[in-house]
Amino acid sequence: MKRNLLFIFVLMIVPFTVKAQIKGVVCDENQNPVEFANVILMGADSVYIAGAVTDASGKFDFFTDYAKAKFLQISALGYKTIIKTLDEKNDIGTLVLVSDNILLDEVTVTAQRPSQHLTKGGIITTVNGSVLSLLGNAMDVIGQLPGVMREDDKFTVFGKGTPIIYVNGRKLTDNSELYRMSSKDIASVEVISNPGAKYGAEVRSVLLVRTIKKQGDGLSGSIQAVVRAAHSWSNSDNLSLNFRKNNLDIFGAFAFDHSRRYQQQKNVTIINTGHNLYDLNSDIIILPVSTTYNANLGLNWQINPKNVLGVKYEFRGTPYNHSDWTTNETIELNGILDDKIDYYTYWKRKNMPTNILNMYYIGEYGDWTLTVNNDYYSSRNKAEQEIDEISLSEGESTISSLNHINSSMFASKSVLEYDFGKNTLEAGYEYTYTNRTDRYNNYNDFLPDADDNIKEHNIAGFISTTFPIGVYELSGGLRYEHTISDYYENGLLISEQSRKYDRLFPNIDFTFPIKKAKFTLSYTAKTKRPLYSQLSSNIQYDDRFTYETGNPLLKPEMNHDVSLAGIYKWVFFSASYQYVKDAIVGIVEAYKEGEPVNLMTYMNYDHISNYTAMVSLSPKISIWSPRLQFNLMGQNLKIPFMGTELRMNNPLLFINFYNSISVGKGFTITGDMLYHTSGDMDVVTLKPSWQINLGVAKTIGNCFFQLSATDIFKTARNSMITYGTQMKLDKWNYSDSQAVRFTIRYAFNSTMSKYKGRGAGQSEKNRL
Numbered sequence: 001m002k003r004n005l006l007f008i009f010v011l012m013i014v015p016f017t018v019k020a021q022i023k024g025v026v027c028d029e030n031q032n033p034v035e036f037a038n039v040i041l042m043g044a045d046s047v048y049i050a051g052a053v054t055d056a057s058g059k060f061d062f063f064t065d066y067a068k069a070k071f072l073q074i075s076a077l078g079y080k081t082i083i084k085t086l087d088e089k090n091d092i093g094t095l096v097l098v099s100d101n102i103l104l105d106e107v108t109v110t111a112q113r114p115s116q117h118l119t120k121g122g123i124i125t126t127v128n129g130s131v132l133s134l135l136g137n138a139m140d141v142i143g144q145l146p147g148v149m150r151e152d153d154k155f156t157v158f159g160k161g162t163p164i165i166y167v168n169g170r171k172l173t174d175n176s177e178l179y180r181m182s183s184k185d186i187a188s189v190e191v192i193s194n195p196g197a198k199y200g201a202e203v204r205s206v207l208l209v210r211t212i213k214k215q216g217d218g219l220s221g222s223i224q225a226v227v228r229a230a231h232s233w234s235n236s237d238n239l240s241l242n243f244r245k246n247n248l249d250i251f252g253a254f255a256f257d258h259s260r261r262y263q264q265q266k267n268v269t270i271i272n273t274g275h276n277l278y279d280l281n282s283d284i285i286i287l288p289v290s291t292t293y294n295a296n297l298g299l300n301w302q303i304n305p306k307n308v309l310g311v312k313y314e315f316r317g318t319p320y321n322h323s324d325w326t327t328n329e330t331i332e333l334n335g336i337l338d339d340k341i342d343y344y345t346y347w348k349r350k351n352m353p354t355n356i357l358n359m360y361y362i363g364e365y366g367d368w369t370l371t372v373n374n375d376y377y378s379s380r381n382k383a384e385q386e387i388d389e390i391s392l393s394e395g396e397s398t399i400s401s402l403n404h405i406n407s408s409m410f411a412s413k414s415v416l417e418y419d420f421g422k423n424t425l426e427a428g429y430e431y432t433y434t435n436r437t438d439r440y441n442n443y444n445d446f447l448p449d450a451d452d453n454i455k456e457h458n459i460a461g462f463i464s465t466t467f468p469i470g471v472y473e474l475s476g477g478l479r480y481e482h483t484i485s486d487y488y489e490n491g492l493l494i495s496e497q498s499r500k501y502d503r504l505f506p507n508i509d510f511t512f513p514i515k516k517a518k519f520t521l522s523y524t525a526k527t528k529r530p531l532y533s534q535l536s537s538n539i540q541y542d543d544r545f546t547y548e549t550g551n552p553l554l555k556p557e558m559n560h561d562v563s564l565a566g567i568y569k570w571v572f573f574s575a576s577y578q579y580v581k582d583a584i585v586g587i588v589e590a591y592k593e594g595e596p597v598n599l600m601t602y603m604n605y606d607h608i609s610n611y612t613a614m615v616s617l618s619p620k621i622s623i624w625s626p627r628l629q630f631n632l633m634g635q636n637l638k639i640p641f642m643g644t645e646l647r648m649n650n651p652l653l654f655i656n657f658y659n660s661i662s663v664g665k666g667f668t669i670t671g672d673m674l675y676h677t678s679g680d681m682d683v684v685t686l687k688p689s690w691q692i693n694l695g696v697a698k699t700i701g702n703c704f705f706q707l708s709a710t711d712i713f714k715t716a717r718n719s720m721i722t723y724g725t726q727m728k729l730d731k732w733n734y735s736d737s738q739a740v741r742f743t744i745r746y747a748f749n750s751t752m753s754k755y756k757g758r759g760a761g762q763s764e765k766n767r768l
Contacts, residue, residue, distance in 0.1 A: 284327045355378045
């Protein structure tokens with residue numbers, strides 16, 4: 001078996017050439033490549049067959065049934081659309097687009113249905129010219145893509161976790177930038193649900209945002225203000241500037257966010273120690289307040305058409321992050337009132353400074369392209385906790401703690417790419433070094449202090465290739481990672497908790513057509529290393545019955561994923577099965593046997609199997625653009641619960657119905673319905689929830705205005721039931737989802753920075 005696998009990968013990297021079915025290059029009148037041009041392949045009756053977007057070199061290609069293809073339509077913003085009749089040549093050659101001098105303010109743009117087509121490991125959606133370009137900002141666009149779920153400013157790719165986001169090849173480290181990016185500046189977004197070998201072994205999903213290429217020198221920028229009215233007021237302000245002179249870009253941005261939120265919980269907890277039965281009823285009010293600053297400054301120098309380098313520095317700081325918890329709890333012991341406790345919990349956190357420095361170089365040497373990225377990351381975090389307890393039976397007490405976490409990381413990544421024909425071969429390495437200290441002090445000696453230090457080295461080498469075979473395409477890769485993790489406790493190396501790993505991570509994708517539909521079958525091996533907080537030995541006091549801690553003995557999990565995706569016109573579907581070895585699961589167990597105290601921690605399950613299925617429908621009906629998505633996910637898991645074995649196998653179904661109506665004169669009306677059923681995730685059963693959102697947007701010249709209302713009927717909930725070895729927690733939760741948001745943005749010149757730094761060590765940054 002091992003010999004067969006090795007033979008397959010050797011075949012994949014042998015440099016032989018198979019010509020693309022249809023390929024070409026799009027340039028302007030000065031022979032400069034036109035990036036993000038839309039290329040549509042049509043039949044004799046002008047029926048749409050396939051679509052593509054040109055890359056940075058202006059290249060495009062199709063792998064489809066050539067016999068049915070008769071015309072090519074090429075269009076790009078600022079150029080006149082051309083249509084070319086196809087002949088028997090597979091290589092179209094160079095197509096020249098002529099500038100269109102008609103002013104955009106003088107024409108009416110009709111939004112079309114977003115065109116979508118499969119790529120290796122994912123799906124790309126064309127935003128430019130579609131109804132998605134009218135939504136407002138990049139955050140709104142990404143939130144409506146097939147398989148992407150959004151919660152505030154965070155994204156999850158369905159069944160694949162939190163994605164890494166790139167904008168024009170530059171790794172995004174601050175999602176607030178997506179609020180500043182106008183949806184009209186986006187050419188396309190690609191969702192990669194099976195990333196290849198060049199991405200880290202922990203990277204299970206990637207979003208590639210490509211913007212419309214802007215021309216011209218001078219100063220450009222945008223300023224945006226957002227006000228949110230819910231239980232309290234919040235505001236967010238952003239400023240970004242870019243100065244371009246010839247081949248030099250100097251850019252910077254500043255973002256300020258002041259957030260006030262409100263959360264209400266009602267908890268019913270049953271604890272069965274085997275000798276006693278406790279029934280806890282809690283009413284909780286949480287009031288978090290935070291102030292955050294983000295800033296960046298950088299430059300990009302295009303030395304010549306084939307060489308570019310740049311540097312970027314980012315600063316983040318949260319000088320003020322307070323959270324006040326008020327809890328009123330009633331305790332019954334064996335059916336009789338035992339105590340009443342009022343908890344007043346004060347959290348005071350300070351996360352600053354966080355420093356991120358990236359330097360990159362990209363050079364082309366004939367058919368070779370070299371990309372080098374070096375990153376440095378450092379952060380300092382401080383958290384103070386004070387809990388005042390007023391007990392009817394035991395009087396008053398105070399518990400205080402202080403936690404300092406300091407982290408630093410250096411990472412380097414180089415990728416060498418070779419193009420031969422329409423085949424590509426990539427090879428490279430990635431190295432990261434991380435140092436994290438975690439000191440925890442409990443002032444009352446109620447729980448033990450902790451002083452942990454983790455030093456980790458990770459070096460990886462990878463190789464991948466892509467080549468077409470007629471109307472088919474085969475791609476794959478192999479990544480090798482060597483990891484050494486040293487765990488220190490109170491300055492002493494603890495061998496039992498230190499780790500050394502050597503692992504291989506293969507991936508393979510096979511793309512094939514069936515009539516007018518296109519499919520991709522994929523296999524990917526990935527890992528998930530414990531977050532550093534999950535490895536901590538700190539024991540945090542929540543209340544009299546609940547503690548939290550990590551588990552220094554956690555091992556990385558190994559995920560084997562088999563996926564099938566397909567697309568036909570405006571219908572997209574995907575399905576996947578995942579076998580997770582040594583799965584990391586959050587659990588709740590007894591702190592000490594026979595006592596009613598529960599410990600929230602983590603453990604490795606021998607294995608868990610998961611499955612997902614998704615269908616997305618996105619037709620265009622006159623001025624109405626509906627997008628209906630069905631997402632199903634399930635697991636196969638058994639957990640211990642009060643002396644029995646509980647099956648956590650109920651699937652979850654998410655139904656998202658997005659609607660956009662273009663009513664003319666720059667107005668767009670949106671209405672969304674989001675719903676999910678009850679179902680299981682790890683040791684939790686989610687309860688059903690639904691909400692309706694409405695919005696209206698208007699563009700006037702360089703100004704954009706948007707008024708939106710979320711959860712207008714106040715029905716959204718994050719309620720759930722959590723199961724432990726001796727407890728069951730039934731939580732009702734409302735998280736300030738009913739809100740009105742007003743956004744105003746002004747942009748001038750709209751020249752985007754050419755910065756292309758991809759960054760290195762992203763997986764380590766996420767763990768930190």
